[in-house]
Amino acid sequence: MEGTILNFLIDLCFFRFVFLIRNETISLIIFGFLSVMVFRRVNRRNILLKITIPTLVLKDEHALVSNQVKEIKNCSFVEPEMSNALQLLTTELGTLKRQYLEESSERKRLYNENIELKGNIRVFCRCRPLNQADIANGCASVVEFEASHENELQLISTDSSKKHFKFDHVFKPEDGQDTVFAQTKPIVTSVLDGYNVCIFAYGQTGTGKTFTMEGTPENRGVNYRTLEELFRSSESRSRLMKFELSVSMLEVYNEKIRDLLVDNSSHPPKKLEVKQSAEGTQEVPGLVEAQVFNTDEVWDLLKRGYCVRSVGSTAANEQSSRSHCLLRVTVKGENLINGQRTRSHLWLVDLAGSERVGKVEVEGERLKESLFINKSLSALGDVISALASKTSHIPYRNSKLTHMLQNSLGGDCKTLMFVQISPSSDDQGETLCSLNFASRVRGIESGPARKQADVSELLKLKQMTEKLKQEEKETKKLQDNVQSLQLRLTAREHICKGLQDKVVRDLEFQLAEERKTRIKQETRALATASSSSSTTTSRQLPTITEKKPPLAPPRSMRMPLRRITNFMPQPGQPSQGHTKRFSDATSKENNNNSLRRSSSMDINTLMKPRRSSIAFRPAPPPSAIASGNNKTLQPRRRVSIATLRPEPSSSSYMNMATPSRPTFRGGGGDPRRGRYSKLFSPDHNLVTPNAMKGSRFKKSPLGGGGPRHPTVVALQKKAVVWSPLKFKNRRPSFIAMRASSSSATDLVRREQ
């Protein structure tokens, strides 16, 4: 409250002070009075606060603003950079726009020109000015140019008639080097696009061929300007393409090729020849190819070459070129975007002048040169005529010049011919010849130009294709081999199967035969035995028996024949006794009957369990031992062995029984037991049923959980009936079929 009153008073004081300022005395008095009053009553501290707080706030604000200004000042360095970048971008954009427009207009023009041209051979005519000699001789100009038809000229004949000639461009005597090159440039730059280009100057001697192509240091010609332009264009395309330029310089002098970039002063010039490369292009092996990186290098090289070139003085020209000078620019390009490579040649040819031998009054060496020059120019004329008439054979090889230019003349390359003429009335005849020749050249309709891919790349691709083809062939061959091997394997398997079947059949047959024989023998033995027993009382028979020894031992001395059965003792069944295993006559008869039956059994029967037999000599019977006649010769007996066929459905093998001899069976340690066991087994691990019967076989019934007998397993695996007879006959086929039985075979051999 007190503060409010105080404020009011202060305001009042100021108000009074402002509005009553005119009356200064009164105002001062009032102001003084009020001030005293105020200062007395008001707390000084409050007043001070009122004044200092806004000041502090203002100070803070000031500091803040100052800092911001400082910061902006510090950050101000970004601005010029940005502005510079913006400026650069604007400039670049402008350049790009300009380049794009230039390129598009240039392409448009070239496209139109190409359509008009109907081919790629272009002819420019250039007429030199009358020189001092012409003027001195009072020669007039016989060449007229029409302003309305800039690509045409007229030649005034001796009879004052005018002959019209039309070319792709006609350069008047006043046209400078730059004008000439302006028209040449589009063709020159085609080499950067991968086209082969050939520019040559043709004409009478002294008409300015060398001037057009080489020029002078002040007025440089097409050669230098071309390379300059190539560098400029390659630079401008450097973002898209990478170019390598190299230069070769040579001359054809008297039908000899000479390298102008080699200093031949110290030693004789190297002989160079035109050779056809593997890719079909014409190359000059051994020719120097100098890589150039700028126009200075180019100029140095050109100067070097020009100095070496063969030049001589003639009546027509003081500095007459006595050879054809060829400058070859090789351009290797690589597209940085798609990697496509090109290798193209640009030939810049300054031909020697065509001259009338009589007119130029040459003799000796100059005459010889002239003859060579005219010959090669005539060859060039023939080539051009052949191209014009589209004959199948183009005589490129008639001269070194045309042979070398084969890839750049006509066909799929761009050709530009400068026909140089003299305006002098003195040279009218030569001018007419040159113009006629040029017209013929212009009449050639060549096919569309074709881009030249880099031959080395092509070669690489070709090689890769060849390799791929080769590999494919090899793969196919291997596949065929595999197929034929598979076929052979199948055939072999088939043969093996057939052989196996045959072996089985043979074995079965042999077995049957063996049985038959055995039955016969036994029958005969039985008959003999019975007859001998019946005739013991008669007196004649002993005589006979004395005379003829019995076929078999007497029955009493023989062991009784065992009964042969297919039945084997059941597992756990006590083995039969000795007496049971020896059969009586009745059982023999039964047995014989059954054997007879078996001889005629069919294949099904053969597949059933069967017996094999083996001969052995048994021990003398107990009666003989008892009588002390143990030396009596015992007949060989056969042991029958039951074998199994792989007939899983049949359980007959369970009934197989082999009447083993007591000596085999007993555990009395008969050494033959193991021996026979081994002998009869195709594998040393296998045992005969004899052995099985006493040991494992009993414990491994079919279908039971116990292990199977190896013989059974082996026979089930192979449809082969194992028989000791085979071993007896030692048939290798059988042994071979049982690879695993090799050890057994060895054993058999050892045993035998």
Ligand SMILES: Nc1ncnc2c1ncn2[C@@H]1O[C@H](COP(=O)(O)OP(=O)(O)OP(=O)(O)O)[C@@H](O)[C@H]1O
């Ligand atoms: N268009 C031109 N403007 C000015 N001078 C020219 C022109 N053409 C040729 N000349 C001059 O004419 C002379 C002969 O020219 P140049 O040697 O180039 O003729 P050329 O055809 O090469 O002769 P050659 O076949 O004998 O070598 C030179 O001195 C050259 O400067």
